[in-house]
Amino acid sequence: MQTERVLIGDLKKHSGKEVTIAGWVDVRRDHGKLIFFDLRDRSGKVQVVALPNHAEAHKLAGDARAEWVLQVKGKVNARPEKMVNKDEANGALELEALEIIVLSAAKELPFEQSAELNLDTYLDYLPLTLRTPRAQAIFKVQAVIIAAFREFLTSQGFTEFQSPKLIGEDAEGGANTFEVEYFGHKAHLATSPQLYKQIMVGALERVFSTSNVYRAEKHSTSRHLNEYTSLDFEMGFIADHTDVMETETGFLQLMAQRLRETCAAEFALLKSDIPTVPEKIPSLKLREAQKIIKEEYGVDCINEPDLEPQHERWLCEYAAKKFGSDFIFITHFPLAKRPFYTMEDDADPGYAKGFDLLFRGIEITTGAQRIHEYDALVAALARKGLNPEKFAFYLQAFKYGMPPHGGIGLGLERLTAKLLGLENVKEATLFPRDLNRIDILLSK
Numbered sequence: 001m002q003t004e005r006v007l008i009g010d011l012k013k014h015s016g017k018e019v020t021i022a023g024w025v026d027v028r029r030d031h032g033k034l035i036f037f038d039l040r041d042r043s044g045k046v047q048v049v050a051l052p053n054h055a056e057a058h059k060l061a062g063d064a065r066a067e068w069v070l071q072v073k074g075k076v077n078a079r080p081e082k083m084v085n086k087d088e089a090n091g092a093l094e095l096e097a098l099e100i101i102v103l104s105a106a107k108e109l110p111f112e113q114s115a116e117l118n119l120d121t122y123l124d125y126l127p128l129t130l131r132t133p134r135a136q137a138i139f140k141v142q143a144v145i146i147a148a149f150r151e152f153l154t155s156q157g158f159t160e161f162q163s164p165k166l167i168g169e170d171a172e173g174g175a176n177t178f179e180v181e182y183f184g185h186k187a188h189l190a191t192s193p194q195l196y197k198q199i200m201v202g203a204l205e206r207v208f209s210t211s212n213v214y215r216a217e218k219h220s221t222s223r224h225l226n227e228y229t230s231l232d233f234e235m236g237f238i239a240d241h242t243d244v245m246e247t248e249t250g251f252l253q254l255m256a257q258r259l260r261e262t263c264a265a266e267f268a269l270l271k272s273d274i275p276t277v278p279e280k281i282p283s284l285k286l287r288e289a290q291k292i293i294k295e296e297y298g299v300d301c302i303n304e305p306d307l308e309p310q311h312e313r314w315l316c317e318y319a320a321k322k323f324g325s326d327f328i329f330i331t332h333f334p335l336a337k338r339p340f341y342t343m344e345d346d347a348d349p350g351y352a353k354g355f356d357l358l359f360r361g362i363e364i365t366t367g368a369q370r371i372h373e374y375d376a377l378v379a380a381l382a383r384k385g386l387n388p389e390k391f392a393f394y395l396q397a398f399k400y401g402m403p404p405h406g407g408i409g410l411g412l413e414r415l416t417a418k419l420l421g422l423e424n425v426k427e428a429t430l431f432p433r434d435l436n437r438i439d440i441l442l443s444k
């Protein structure tokens, strides 16, 4: 753009001056000969008024419809006293249009931008519906979460790495992989960067990644996606899994601080609260948690190897009531139910030095200390019925010296959804892939 473009969020600094702005038409209102429209750009919104005495601009303003992209040269005027809107950042000013250039006309919209849509319609029209203030707020918050993850871990001596998404064998020896045809061979899409982040501990000691991962789970729930973003870190030279829990707590604290500093308006729009992250997040062993569920909620799930969604909701309710915390760690799941690389707690045989982190009713993280000795790892693979030969590439990391280490995988979309009070994790996913949809519905 040749003329210098002023951002709409900066218009206040240009009161009384002529400026050029550019953006999308939000809504248009005609009052007799006066044409009003709101123009929005990445920084905000402003009311533009086109008067008949600037004939050409007035004509183009009359043509413009929602989502047309315009460049508008105009004068920044104070609004008449009784027209001031105190709720809007630019509510005390308006731009009097002197010249309008249409950068792009839009076809008629399928619905008004302010329309309340069901989730399917919202997803069908994502290139359009992502432009709503609500969607913009969700994905701004998500970007701040990722930035805080990077900021915190980098400050703690972690190095970011990119994990492969195409792998020869299942990343964790479990099921649920998508198969890919690979030059006449069978490959898989990674279900997690797990094995690679462990290998990377051998190289860089402390690493993290923000990876897309793929789960061929035939779930159709408000918490499952078939492609999601996994915030992973892995750290060497730990004493046990509690070092990993402390590092995750440190990240969550910085995240909450950055959200408070930069996303107050987004949380207000979504009517949700930024959580306070306690100095030490409360922690219960699974068996303690199950006892509490029995005592407090009258349901006996003692001896079950895992928590059901309802149990997770109850435990979060309990943590909020008892400890004033939106977060609670549950540790020591039965080893038999955890992945092969998980370390057993010698002080509590049969149980894992691992944990889940629950937040506002849902599991957002799995983490653990890992087995770091080669022979023990080979034996653990065999115990799970997995063939160590298939893991020979990964096992080299352990063959050639690996420190005690551990880490986590945190589901970005679940965290975002729970932070913002969204009912479905798909609302916290830019382009969700589920059983029935890759952008468009796979079957009607």
Ligand code: AMO
Pocket: 172, 191, 192, 194, 215, 217, 223, 224, 225, 226, 228, 230, 232, 363, 364, 365, 366, 367, 368, 407, 408, 409, 410, 411, 412, 413, 414, 425
């Ligand atoms: P796990 O399989 O428990 O652990 O996944 C870790 C976290 O990822 C999120 N998550 C999902 N989010 C959306 N849709 C899904 N289908 C889905 N599946 C998982 C959850 C979950 O807590 N390698 C280990 C992590 C580790 O030990 O470091 C792992 O992947 O928030």
